[in-house]
Amino acid sequence: MDFAIETADLVRTFKIKRGEFLTAVDRVNLQVKPGEVFGLLGPNGAGKTTVIKILVTLLYPTSGRAFVAGHDVVREAEAVRPLINMVSGGETSGYGILNVRENIWMFSQFYGMPGKLAKERIDRYLKRFEMTGDAATKVNRLSTGMRQKMNIIRGFVTDPQILFLDEPTLGLDVHIAREVRQYIREWIAEKKDHTILLTTHYMAEAEELCDRIAIIDNGKLVACDTPAALRATMGEGGAFTLTLSPAPTDTTLVDQIPDVRNAYLAKSDGRTTGELRFTLNSDARLPEIFAAATQAGFAVRGFSKREHDLEDLFVKIVGRRLHEDE
Amino acid sequence: MTRRLARAIVASMKIGWEIESNWTNVPLYILYEAVRPLSLCILLYFLYKVVSASPGADPHFFAIFIGNAFFMIFGALASGLSWAIISDREHYQIIRYVYIAPAPFVWTVIGRAVTLLAVALTSVLLTLLVGRWPLGLPISLGGVRWGLLAMSLPLGLAAACGIGLFFAGMLLITARHSLLLAEGVGGVFLLLCGVLYPTTYLPWWLRPLAWLNPLTHWVEASRRVFGVTGFDKPLGALPDWELLAILLVLTVVYLYIGWKSFLWFEHRAKRAGKIDQATNY
Numbered sequence: 001m002d003f004a005i006e007t008a009d010l011v012r013t014f015k016i017k018r019g020e021f022l023t024a025v026d027r028v029n030l031q032v033k034p035g036e037v038f039g040l041l042g043p044n045g046a047g048k049t050t051v052i053k054i055l056v057t058l059l060y061p062t063s064g065r066a067f068v069a070g071h072d073v074v075r076e077a078e079a080v081r082p083l084i085n086m087v088s089g090g091e092t093s094g095y096g097i098l099n100v101r102e103n104i105w106m107f108s109q110f111y112g113m114p115g116k117l118a119k120e121r122i123d124r125y126l127k128r129f130e131m132t133g134d135a136a137t138k139v140n141r142l143s144t145g146m147r148q149k150m151n152i153i154r155g156f157v158t159d160p161q162i163l164f165l166d167e168p169t170l171g172l173d174v175h176i177a178r179e180v181r182q183y184i185r186e187w188i189a190e191k192k193d194h195t196i197l198l199t200t201h202y203m204a205e206a207e208e209l210c211d212r213i214a215i216i217d218n219g220k221l222v223a224c225d226t227p228a229a230l231r232a233t234m235g236e237g238g239a240f241t242l243t244l245s246p247a248p249t250d251t252t253l254v255d256q257i258p259d260v261r262n263a264y265l266a267k268s269d270g271r272t273t274g275e276l277r278f279t280l281n282s283d284a285r286l287p288e289i290f291a292a293a294t295q296a297g298f299a300v301r302g303f304s305k306r307e308h309d310l311e312d313l314f315v316k317i318v319g320r321r322l323h324e325d326e
Numbered sequence: 327m328t329r330r331l332a333r334a335i336v337a338s339m340k341i342g343w344e345i346e347s348n349w350t351n352v353p354l355y356i357l358y359e360a361v362r363p364l365s366l367c368i369l370l371y372f373l374y375k376v377v378s379a380s381p382g383a384d385p386h387f388f389a390i391f392i393g394n395a396f397f398m399i400f401g402a403l404a405s406g407l408s409w410a411i412i413s414d415r416e417h418y419q420i421i422r423y424v425y426i427a428p429a430p431f432v433w434t435v436i437g438r439a440v441t442l443l444a445v446a447l448t449s450v451l452l453t454l455l456v457g458r459w460p461l462g463l464p465i466s467l468g469g470v471r472w473g474l475l476a477m478s479l480p481l482g483l484a485a486a487c488g489i490g491l492f493f494a495g496m497l498l499i500t501a502r503h504s505l506l507l508a509e510g511v512g513g514v515f516l517l518l519c520g521v522l523y524p525t526t527y528l529p530w531w532l533r534p535l536a537w538l539n540p541l542t543h544w545v546e547a548s549r550r551v552f553g554v555t556g557f558d559k560p561l562g563a564l565p566d567w568e569l570l571a572i573l574l575v576l577t578v579v580y581l582y583i584g585w586k587s588f589l590w591f592e593h594r595a596k597r598a599g600k601i602d603q604a605t606n607y
């Protein structure tokens with residue numbers, strides 16, 4: 001079978017100073033099937049954008065090979081280009097002096113679309129994204145969110161067989177982000193053999209949209225599977241919060257219990273109670289923890305459990321949270 | 327494929343046009359383009375007035391005037407090519423999308439420059455009009471050698487395009503300020519190509535460079551279009567057909583080198599990850 005996207009030991013290094021190199025993409029092997037929505041998930045600087053840049057013929061790999069629709073992105077870039085398009089979120093690109101319709105139209109022409117077809121599609125997309133009223137607005141008068149919506153239309157309007165979305169919802173407000181995700185789902189449902197490679201910071205977005213997810217860290221692929229299978233590798237158990245009175249001053253209480261990981265004290269409200277958080281792979285240890293708490297003189301005032309999600313998997317594999325500020 | 331390419335080029339021409347006509351008012355822009363060569367001509371006019379009673383009747387002044395007027399086409403085309411890259415990369419930050427589109431990048435860049443070329447041609451006309459009436463130069467429609475113009479002008483444009491592509495390509499791997507370099511080179515060519523004085527005024531070791539430059543021959547041909555001969559002795563000695571043949575050969579060479587260098591710079595930029603890297607200082 002021909003993959004929509006395939007990479008073989010893809011490596012990209014950048015020269016940062018004299019004699020100093022940074023490996024942005026490190027021996028990445030990807031195989032994305034036609035019709036899939038494939039997610040690349042990783043923290044800042046993981047190499048997601050670099051992978052996309054190579055695949056869309058904007059950058060050469062340092063070594064290894066990459067194929068899009070069976071064409072080598074280096075040697076057959078001309079064959080790749082008519083089949084693809086790309087949207088990067090969080091940027092305000094666009095010909096400011098042209099209006100929304102003209103901007104999208106220009107790009108339809110760079111893809112050689114016949115005028116009538118281009119016009120029809122642009123109208124349809126403007127309507128779909130509730131931008132018909134802004135069609136004649138100059139792009140430099142648009143809000144950032146609207147510009148990004150225009151950018152997204154630009155990506156879809158050429159009906160690419162393989163679409164690259166680099167953090168498409170970055171910086172969008174919740175409402176527009178939801179609208180964009182909704183459209184991505186509609187599009188892929190309607191066009192069965194079309195493929196999307198999507199990068200994101202948002203675990204929930206990846207789970208919602210992607211058939212398969214690859215986790216990338218420091219340029220390396222560290223996991224790749226369906227969201228369900230990835231979650232299953234975490235086993236049962238989850239993240240627990242124990243509200244204790246008086247407030248505990250350290251985590252020794254649970255540290256002695258086998259299987260407890262990542263224990264930490266959350267902020268206590270006043271002096272009477274405090275929260276102790278930890279993860280456990282199996283619920284079987286819970287009675288032991290309750291007993292230990294009572295024995296140590298704490299009263300258990302509250303207890304909650306959150307099932308493992310991909311965020312936890314990320315922590316487990318990568319060793320830190322996806323967003324440092326959480 | 328050709329139809330698709332034509333669509334892309336027309337679209338780039340439209341962008342070029344919209345960009346230029348939007349940030350300036352077009353007649354004003356044409357005037358602006360003409361100001362530099364015009365003011366140089368007027369300066370020369372008064373310099374000539376010191377030594378000669380009526381510069382309007384002085385064939386040397388006429389030769390300089392024509393050379394100067396036509397040379398501005400080269401400036402406009404060359405800076406137009408560079409400007410297409412700088413503005414897409416730095417200002418509109420859209421170069422990556424233009425680049426990955428199926429239309430060959432080099433053609434979209436050329437399409438963008440065509441607008442500036444149209445503006446420049448209008449400015450040339452304006453300059454010639456100023457030369458005719460206030461300055462009293464012997465320019466008349468009947469005196470123009472149209473056949474020679476029809477052959478030399480396209481060659482001159484092609485040569486200018488080749489040189490412009492070289493510098494535009496260089497911009498792909500360098501920062502924004504190298505636009506100044508490109509402009510500076512325009513000035514050097516003005517001094518080198520026998521526009522303001524005959525090539526024989528150059529030091530002997532620079533003369534081969536001038537003679538191996540198609541712009542030099544194009545300027546000479548443009549002068550002949552208006553009946554000016556003998557300004558540049560060695561070039562003036564060539565019969566028309568020989569001048570055109572040399573112009574043709576040099577143009578083909580320069581266009582080939584310019585085109586290939588552009589593709590080579592593009593290749594380098596893609597290897598270094600610089601296609602869409604804006605100058606961040």
Ligand SMILES: Nc1ncnc2c1ncn2[C@@H]1O[C@H](COP(=O)(O)OP(=O)(O)OP(=O)(O)O)[C@@H](O)[C@H]1O
Binds near residue numbers: 045049598600
């Ligand atoms: N042109 C370049 N020159 C030098 N280093 C680069 C270049 N492009 C990317 N890098 C470096 O390569 C690494 C990977 O960058 P990349 O943009 O692919 O990460 P990312 O996963 O997309 O991150 P983010 O989530 O912040 O967008 C980073 O450390 C980055 O600084």
Ligand SMILES: [Mg+2]
Binds near residue numbers: 048049050166
């Ligand atoms: Mg990125």
